[in-house]
Amino acid sequence: MLTAKQKEVLETLNLDNPLSEVQFESLLKSENDYTNEDPSVLERLLKMANALYRAGAPAIDDVKYDHIRSVLEQLQPENTYLHEVEPEAVPEAKTVQLPARMLSTDKAYSKAEIEKWIERLQKARSGDDSDTATELEIRVTPKLDGYAAFDDGARLYTRGDGYRGQDVTRAFNRGLQVAEGGERGLGPGEIVIKKSYFDEYLSEFFENSRNIQAAIIAEKKVDERIQLALDAGAVVFFPFQLLPDWKGDHKTLLADFEKIAESIWEAVDFDVDGVILEATDEAIKERLGATRHHHRWQIAYKANVEKAEVRVLGVTPQTSRTGRVSPVAELEPTKLSGATISRATLHHYGMVKAKGVGPGALVQLVRSGLVIPKIEDVLQPVDPQLPEHCPSCDSSLDWEGDHLVCSNRALCPAQSENTMIHFFKTLGNIDGFGPATITRLYASGIRKVHEIYQLQQEDFENMGFGEKTSQNLITQLNASRSIAIEDWRFLSAFGVVRLGPGSSERLLEHHPIDTLFQLDAEDLVQIDGFAQVTAAAITENLHKIEAEFREIYALDFNLQKTKRVSEKVDMNTPIAGKQLVFTGTMVTGTRGDMEKQAKQLGAKVGKSVSKNTDYLVTGDKVGAKKISDAVAKGVRVISEDDYRSLLES
Numbered sequence: 001m002l003t004a005k006q007k008e009v010l011e012t013l014n015l016d017n018p019l020s021e022v023q024f025e026s027l028l029k030s031e032n033d034y035t036n037e038d039p040s041v042l043e044r045l046l047k048m049a050n051a052l053y054r055a056g057a058p059a060i061d062d063v064k065y066d067h068i069r070s071v072l073e074q075l076q077p078e079n080t081y082l083h084e085v086e087p088e089a090v091p092e093a094k095t096v097q098l099p100a101r102m103l104s105t106d107k108a109y110s111k112a113e114i115e116k117w118i119e120r121l122q123k124a125r126s127g128d129d130s131d132t133a134t135e136l137e138i139r140v141t142p143k144l145d146g147y148a149a150f151d152d153g154a155r156l157y158t159r160g161d162g163y164r165g166q167d168v169t170r171a172f173n174r175g176l177q178v179a180e181g182g183e184r185g186l187g188p189g190e191i192v193i194k195k196s197y198f199d200e201y202l203s204e205f206f207e208n209s210r211n212i213q214a215a216i217i218a219e220k221k222v223d224e225r226i227q228l229a230l231d232a233g234a235v236v237f238f239p240f241q242l243l244p245d246w247k248g249d250h251k252t253l254l255a256d257f258e259k260i261a262e263s264i265w266e267a268v269d270f271d272v273d274g275v276i277l278e279a280t281d282e283a284i285k286e287r288l289g290a291t292r293h294h295h296r297w298q299i300a301y302k303a304n305v306e307k308a309e310v311r312v313l314g315v316t317p318q319t320s321r322t323g324r325v326s327p328v329a330e331l332e333p334t335k336l337s338g339a340t341i342s343r344a345t346l347h348h349y350g351m352v353k354a355k356g357v358g359p360g361a362l363v364q365l366v367r368s369g370l371v372i373p374k375i376e377d378v379l380q381p382v383d384p385q386l387p388e389h390c391p392s393c394d395s396s397l398d399w400e401g402d403h404l405v406c407s408n409r410a411l412c413p414a415q416s417e418n419t420m421i422h423f424f425k426t427l428g429n430i431d432g433f434g435p436a437t438i439t440r441l442y443a444s445g446i447r448k449v450h451e452i453y454q455l456q457q458e459d460f461e462n463m464g465f466g467e468k469t470s471q472n473l474i475t476q477l478n479a480s481r482s483i484a485i486e487d488w489r490f491l492s493a494f495g496v497v498r499l500g501p502g503s504s505e506r507l508l509e510h511h512p513i514d515t516l517f518q519l520d521a522e523d524l525v526q527i528d529g530f531a532q533v534t535a536a537a538i539t540e541n542l543h544k545i546e547a548e549f550r551e552i553y554a555l556d557f558n559l560q561k562t563k564r565v566s567e568k569v570d571m572n573t574p575i576a577g578k579q580l581v582f583t584g585t586m587v588t589g590t591r592g593d594m595e596k597q598a599k600q601l602g603a604k605v606g607k608s609v610s611k612n613t614d615y616l617v618t619g620d621k622v623g624a625k626k627i628s629d630a631v632a633k634g635v636r637v638i639s640e641d642d643y644r645s646l647l648e649s
């Protein structure tokens with residue numbers, strides 16, 4: 001679920017053609033590998049993730065971002081997003097030409113890739129690849145994980161799109177200092193926060209140092225705690241020239257690579273996400289030059305994956321809301337990326353059975369960055385440890401595909417408890433009804449969410465909750481009904497299989513919430529995105545919750561209705577049903593706004609011209625070839641003015 005901060009960022013940045021919030025969320029949640037997605041959807045997904053990340057409110061971790069990026073690279077290697085510096089925009093700052101280009105870095109994840117890069121440097125020096133003997137000087141520095149900036153002595157700039165950045169000189173006026181031993185005007189560097197200071201004074205209040213860096217350059221007055229950090233000299237602009245480094249010839253570097261990388265990695269008291277290697281020879285640098293994305297003479301070495309071989313102590317079954325029983329591996333406690341790991345979830349019991357996971361098995365545990373660790377491989381299998389009964393209700397288990405499922409759909413405590421927990425968690429507007437409370441309610445005979453709403457303060461007290469707590473629980477329950485929530489969120493809180501937030505919203509765009517139970521699969525199939533199987537499953541599963549839904553719906557929640565498609569789109573316009581593509585720089589509005597408006601006026605808006613396109617609307621600076629290609633496909637090419645007249649016709 002997007003946080004308020006993330007929503008604000010997306011709104012203020014006003015991205016061109018963003019995905020809907022629901023689509024964004026459901027794509028990030030999906031466990032697919034993205035290879036079946038449309039490349040343009042992936043591009044829009046990456047752009048949104050990038051905007052959030054740059055604004056200090058990331059929606060996903062770097063590994064996932066890099067993964068989606070690599071999928072797009074496979075599907076559409078020529079996609080321009082991949083070949084440019086990922087843009088960064090500070091709202092409320094002036095955009096200015098950068099004194100020098102600021103680029104991203106090429107990345108390597110293994111020593112073998114570094115060896116290849118050195119070969120390319122050699123080749124650039126000699127013009128052929130035979131000369132690998134002559135020494136080549138390499139500088140290695142820590143790769144600071146902060147906010148890239150450029151200081152020309154007068155102004156401080158952000159990296160922007162690599163050519164034009166934004167003027168954030170105000171950071172210096174607020175007390176940002178140049179790292180010790182430095183002065184203003186030393187060119188490219190990074191705004192960073194001392195790790196020891198962050199851990200001691202800030203970690204309690206801020207999730208990561210990234211949102212502090214973003215705050216320092218933002219227009220808004222900085223938080224008091226950040227100001228204290230600035231005053232204490234804990235936040236600095238660190239010019240790369242001043243970084244502690246290792247310098248030497250490439251042979252020594254390769255001979256002792258891990259050691260050198262590690263010692264440089266640990267050389268500063270800042271967040272570091274790799275080491276930077278670069279050639280120092282100006283002639284080589286000049287010859288190699290840069291792509292639009294990175295300097296060819298520079299590379300980042302990131303070892304973002306840590307692995308360990310770990311013994312399994314046992315496999316514990318856990319029954320979920322839907323009755324599926326998931327395996328959790330209990331592990332010999334192991335340190336990985338700074339945390340002690342003693343449990344990791346396994347995909348499903350199909351994997352436990354096929355790969356032989358049980359007490360004594362040796363598995364490979366992998367952790368990328370700070371993500372939840374995964375068991376990637378089973379190195380020494382044993383007889384699998386499979387449960388015969390549901391750990392919660394002791395009923396027998398059935399196989400459904402790769403999953404073991406509790407056969408006791410109606411009376412299994414784990415299923416009921418998790419269903420109730422899911423309801424309050426999905427509503428997301430109150431506190432107090434987490435696992436501990438729900439378990440106690442269950443023990444006192446509560447089985448369904450609507451029963452919770454019938455409880456009085458003394459009922460809670462009789463169940464063993466304290467007086468204050470009971471009072472608070474009543475307050476929270478009342479609040480859950482009065483605080484406004486979207487009706488699609490409310491619907492998805494019932495945990496109907498296949499009816500998550502995304503499909504709930506889509507469904508409600510077509511049918512009001514109180515008519516859902518009259519629908520059959522045929523009605524659902526009419527809606528974009530509901531295949532026959534899904535439609536059948538949804539109608540069937542909806543009926544299972546009908547009684548409970550009616551009880552809870554009657555409690556008068558403050559539901560905000562999803563806008564119906566028929567209300568949103570005006571089909572009675574000159575462009576209704578037409579296919580349009582906008583290209584070039586628009587004069588009378590942003591392209592994103594114009595596309596949105598066209599959709600509301602009933603048009604279908606595409607990204608590229610096909611033979612089904614009716615109109616290509618051209619703004620400023622459109623290449624002649626684009627126009628002649630469109631004409632060749634029989635598309636009508638019109639100017640922005642023509643388009644406006646068309647709308648008025």
Ligand SMILES: NC(=O)c1ccc[n+]([C@@H]2O[C@H](COP(=O)([O-])OP(=O)(O)OC[C@H]3O[C@@H](n4cnc5c(N)ncnc54)[C@H](O)[C@@H]3O)[C@@H](O)[C@H]2O)c1
Pocket residue numbers: 049050051053054058059060061062063065066086102103104105106141142143144145147148149159189190240243276300
């Ligand atoms: N989690 C997300 O949603 C998300 C979104 C976008 C990008 N990202 C991450 O960001 C990465 C790409 O972003 P990027 O291009 O800003 O970063 P990068 O990792 O390629 O780093 C490039 C930057 O490193 C800096 N740098 C730090 N130390 C340096 C040194 N010693 N010498 C020279 N330069 C140094 C420079 O400012 C340069 O601009 C991706 O790989 C991805 O992991 C994550």
Ligand SMILES: [Zn+2]
Pocket residue numbers: 319390391392393394395406407408412413414415
């Ligand atoms: Zn059970």
